[in-house]
Amino acid sequence: MSSSKLSIxxxxxxxxxxxxxxxxxxxxxxxxxxxxxxxxxxxxPFFLRSSTSDPLPEGSFGKMMAGKKVPPxxxxxxxxxxxxxxxxxxxxxxxxLLGVKPEELDPMLARPxxxxxxxxxxxxGQLLTF
Amino acid sequence: xxxxQVIDAxxxxxxxxxxxxxxAVKLATVxxxxxxxxTDEGSASDxxxxxxxVGHQLVSTASESGVWHxxxxxxx
Numbered sequence: 001m002s003s004s005k006l007s008i009x010x011x012x013x014x015x016x017x018x019x020x021x022x023x024x025x026x027x028x029x030x031x032x033x034x035x036x037x038x039x040x041x042x043x044x045p046f047f048l049r050s051s052t053s054d055p056l057p058e059g060s061f062g063k064m065m066a067g068k069k070v071p072p073x074x075x076x077x078x079x080x081x082x083x084x085x086x087x088x089x090x091x092x093x094x095x096x097l098l099g100v101k102p103e104e105l106d107p108m109l110a111r112p113x114x115x116x117x118x119x120x121x122x123x124x125g126q127l128l129t130f
Numbered sequence: 131x132x133x134x135q136v137i138d139a140x141x142x143x144x145x146x147x148x149x150x151x152x153x154a155v156k157l158a159t160v161x162x163x164x165x166x167x168x169t170d171e172g173s174a175s176d177x178x179x180x181x182x183x184v185g186h187q188l189v190s191t192a193s194e195s196g197v198w199h200x201x202x203x204x205x206x
Binding site: 023026027030031032068069070071076079083 | 141142143144145146148149152153156176180183184
């Protein structure tokens with residue numbers, strides 16, 4: 001098993017980027033990579049318990065995904081947490097701006113994280129942004 | 131006694147078949163065999179790569195009429 005470390009910063013709220021971030025997180029986590037995800041900006045509203053909307057595609061690929069048996073991004077992130085011990089954090093700044101409390105977020109999310117801590121934690125590994 | 135189970139992930143795209151396999155491996159006993167059926171070409175090469183990386187055993191991999199049959203034995 002590898003013991004590499006990968007941090008994933010998600011700021012987009014489009015289907016393709018959320019899907020790709022979730023794919024990288026889940027496959028990395030189940031392959032022995034230590035995964036930390038920070039959900040910020042446009043991505044965070046999709047992780048509110050009250051969220052009923054799905055992200056919109058940003059291009060033709062996203063439109064093509066509709067109707068195919070592509071694993072939903074939330075389910076992939078759930079796998080990342082349950083099968084691979086990934087940590088998925090809401091960004092504390094984004095929570096402040098949205099005016100949401102931890103209990104209003106998807107229960108699979110870990111505690112809120114600030115950017116300073118996220119950058120400190122990610123310094124020893126790779127960082128991907130979606 | 132070791133058991134064998136079949137995961138039918140036909141029609142599901144990457145990384146669906148891999149995730150279904152991993153969930154089954156987690157619940158299985160060491161020595162059990164799990165066969166994944168997949169129509170996703172990417173998963174057919176990705177699953178053996180995952181097996182190698184995490185240290186399980188690839189028993190066989192074969193394609194029949196557009197369906198990949200990948201058999202893994204839980205090794206630890």
